[in-house]
Amino acid sequence: MFLGTHTPKLDDKGRVILPAKFREDLADGVVLTRGQERCLYVFSRATFGDVLEKLRTASLTSKTAREYQRFFLSGVSEEEPDKQGRVTVPAVLRQYAGLDRELTVIGSGDRAEIWSTPAWNSYYAEKEDAFANTDEEVIPGLF
Template structure:
């Protein structure tokens, strides 16, 4: 399970060192793809395969499902960490997420997310206020 907030740097070759707490889970390979809110999603290969199976069940007749598949899968990149636990983030994904040198990597349970630090701080500030003011059940059965 991916948890916590980490602050790695992006090097000149577009590589990031995986947070130590994520290394074991991602050592066998991972998939990086476009996420929502202009971040990147990072999945283990197994989790990505499970997600893909669920996505494949969407009706081909649904334009929204087709559009989601196109955006989500066309940007996906299988990667394998090197001996120094670095992963290359493809240029197209770095551009999509507007990544600068300073990154924020967060654990979101079944996936990690990679954010440009400034974008993460802006997003967090907005969503934390909404989180604090939540007065109805957002996730059924949680609270």
């Protein structure tokens, strides 16, 4: 499970050190791909297999589903963490997410997300008040 907020740096070779708390779940390999709001999604191989199964259930006659699958899956990069827990973030994904040296990695339950720190700070500032003042059930049965 991926939880919390971490601030690793992107090195000159395009590698990021995964938070130590995430490494056990990602020891068998990492799957990176494009996420919403211009972040990157980080899945374990097992969890990504579950995501693929869900994508396979989408209707082939839905243009929106086909377009989503193409964009989501064409960005997939399978990576192996090295002994220091670093993974390479391919240039195409770094460009998509606007990643520079300063990164914010957040846990989102079954996945982690990699954000450029300025993008995360902007997103957080924009959404914080709405989150704090939510007065309706967003996720059924949670509260």
